[in-house]
Amino acid sequence: MARTTRKTLFGTGVGFVVIMVWCLLPVAWILSLSFKSQDETNSGSPQFLPKHWTIQNYRDILNNSDFLYALRNSFGIAIIATVLSVIFATLAAYAIARLDFRGKRLVLSLALAIAMFPVVSLISPLFDMWRTFHLFNTWPGLIIPYMTFTLPLAIWTLSAFFREIPWEMEQAAQVDGATPWQAFRKVIVPLAAPGVFTAAILTFFFAWNEFALAISLTSTTSARTVPAQMSFFVGGDPFNPPYGQLATASVIVTIPIVIIVLLFQRKIVAGLTSGAVKG
Amino acid sequence: MTTTVATAATRRERPAATDRAVAENRLGLKLVAPAVIVMLVVTAWPMIQALYLSLYRYRLTTPDDRAFVGLRNYGTILTDSLFWRDTFNTVVIMLVSVAVELVVGFVFAMVMHRVIFARGIIRTSILIPYGIITVVSAFAWQFAFSLNNGFVNSWFAWLPGIQTGADATNWFGHHWPAMFAIIVSEIWKTTPFMSLLLLAGLSQVSEDMIEAAQVDGATWWQRLWKVILPNMRAAIMVAVLFRALDAFRIFDNIYVMTRGAQNTESSSFLTYRQVIEQFQLGLGSALSVLLFLTVLLLAFGIVKLFRVDLARARGEG
Numbered sequence: 037m038a039r040t041t042r043k044t045l046f047g048t049g050v051g052f053v054v055i056m057v058w059c060l061l062p063v064a065w066i067l068s069l070s071f072k073s074q075d076e077t078n079s080g081s082p083q084f085l086p087k088h089w090t091i092q093n094y095r096d097i098l099n100n101s102d103f104l105y106a107l108r109n110s111f112g113i114a115i116i117a118t119v120l121s122v123i124f125a126t127l128a129a130y131a132i133a134r135l136d137f138r139g140k141r142l143v144l145s146l147a148l149a150i151a152m153f154p155v156v157s158l159i160s161p162l163f164d165m166w167r168t169f170h171l172f173n174t175w176p177g178l179i180i181p182y183m184t185f186t187l188p189l190a191i192w193t194l195s196a197f198f199r200e201i202p203w204e205m206e207q208a209a210q211v212d213g214a215t216p217w218q219a220f221r222k223v224i225v226p227l228a229a230p231g232v233f234t235a236a237i238l239t240f241f242f243a244w245n246e247f248a249l250a251i252s253l254t255s256t257t258s259a260r261t262v263p264a265q266m267s268f269f270v271g272g273d274p275f276n277p278p279y280g281q282l283a284t285a286s287v288i289v290t291i292p293i294v295i296i297v298l299l300f301q302r303k304i305v306a307g308l309t310s311g312a313v314k315g
Numbered sequence: 316m317t318t319t320v321a322t323a324a325t326r327r328e329r330p331a332a333t334d335r336a337v338a339e340n341r342l343g344l345k346l347v348a349p350a351v352i353v354m355l356v357v358t359a360w361p362m363i364q365a366l367y368l369s370l371y372r373y374r375l376t377t378p379d380d381r382a383f384v385g386l387r388n389y390g391t392i393l394t395d396s397l398f399w400r401d402t403f404n405t406v407v408i409m410l411v412s413v414a415v416e417l418v419v420g421f422v423f424a425m426v427m428h429r430v431i432f433a434r435g436i437i438r439t440s441i442l443i444p445y446g447i448i449t450v451v452s453a454f455a456w457q458f459a460f461s462l463n464n465g466f467v468n469s470w471f472a473w474l475p476g477i478q479t480g481a482d483a484t485n486w487f488g489h490h491w492p493a494m495f496a497i498i499v500s501e502i503w504k505t506t507p508f509m510s511l512l513l514l515a516g517l518s519q520v521s522e523d524m525i526e527a528a529q530v531d532g533a534t535w536w537q538r539l540w541k542v543i544l545p546n547m548r549a550a551i552m553v554a555v556l557f558r559a560l561d562a563f564r565i566f567d568n569i570y571v572m573t574r575g576a577q578n579t580e581s582s583s584f585l586t587y588r589q590v591i592e593q594f595q596l597g598l599g600s601a602l603s604v605l606l607f608l609t610v611l612l613l614a615f616g617i618v619k620l621f622r623v624d625l626a627r628a629r630g631e632g
Contacts, residue, residue, distance in 0.1 A: 048429045051422065051426030051430075054426075055423055055427075056436075058503070059507065060443070066451065077464050080464060081463075082469045082483075083469070127350065128347040131342070131343040131344075135342060137339060137342075138344075139344065147354070150354050152610060154563070154564040156583035156603070156606060157586070157607040157610075158357075158361050158365075160368065160599040161364040161600065162361055165364060180357055183353065184354055188354075191350060241445075241446055247448075248566045248567065251591070263567070266454070289451060290447055293443070293448075301435065301438045301442055302435075302438070305511060308445075308508070308511055309511055309514070309515035
């Protein structure tokens, strides 16, 4: 081991720098663009950093009511879809981890099949059905599919978490005189909470990110989410998009993601990998 | 083998249908019911609806013209060169991005596995491309490759074929350069996810085994191919499976970066365009069904290729 240590350390150091540049360069680029003025981008500014820094783009985008509506829709739809998905997934995952019942494998297989489902396949039937049910261009019209598509990931992540909870503690608490409800609330809920939380973050990421359904099942700012709104925000000249403002909108929708990642990176990594790799 | 033994053991412990077992079974079904119903109602039912619609000539702009045409929509699609061109594009994007991601993701996973300092920083950074919305990443790369405002041309002008200034390389003016830009954006965003899955697989390979191989005189290369990779088979399969299917439904990047111009349309984009822009519900539904079948076939193929029982790989037994 000792012989290779120095070489390994060097390689790891180089790798570390490469990973950091890989992950952060496009983020730095979009951040830098958001501070370039309209004049600068219109006249062509292939340099990485702005020649003159300006916050005009931020003023413009925060005065753009379409963008603000979209931001509101995104938050509302993502949060409601997350809450619903996590509630349903928690019930199912608890049953899968804790109880013995017929069809357990079937439920997991179904979830797996849906995780692989091509979302675009649903555009045609949902477009038709949502018009019939008056769900087209409404919040529920997006919440329902988002909830469905995040259920598999939430169920898999949560059942992996739940399987590691020492359920005997619940009985131990009951032996000590707690009612079943107290035992559940005081012992199991605190142990399960981190898993539930992780599932919620991953679900939120999905709903925040989703694009294909968002542009297909909405038509106005009353339900259009930020990704969809941004794709329609092309300005007057299709060959010269409003770089600065799009970059600024990009920065703003990325802020919630960065905050969540900064606060909960450990949990997200655990959730992503436990749901997909280990038992 | 282990599975059968385990099941037999549990069966022996619990003799047939005690009250408790019946109650547990019933409670279990009740608890999974909401999730299962939601999943079936929102995927299975629309899929049946798509199957039904795909048998009709049905265009929203001329609703009275709606008529049963049997499998004719499928015939139209399968004999159309546009469909095959888009399928080819999708397959190219999938193969290239998954292959590159597998290699780069594995290198990243190795680095993260070895890094002892700043673990939090590296994990936080790697989650940012994962968490960023695809539309944003597509914009970032579109602007980076842009003719007038992108830094790619000026930074890489030393490479043959890349020019800056008046006759700068127009990445979105030709088919392969545009495909390249799309693939770059796809790879950038999803490699971190791949590397996290591989990292989890890597951390499950026992260090003792690797050291034993080293003591036996195995080179680094041999250790990688004979010890590390075979023991990560399940993790690699899960990563490849998820990413391949994900790449196959590529849509967001293409929509933002080229809108399908320069023949960069994917299968998903074609389906979207038929339904939402052309209102061809019949043809679009047939495309949806074909897309679904392809993904199903792809998933089946990958699982067969790696010969891993997914449920068992997760200890579900």
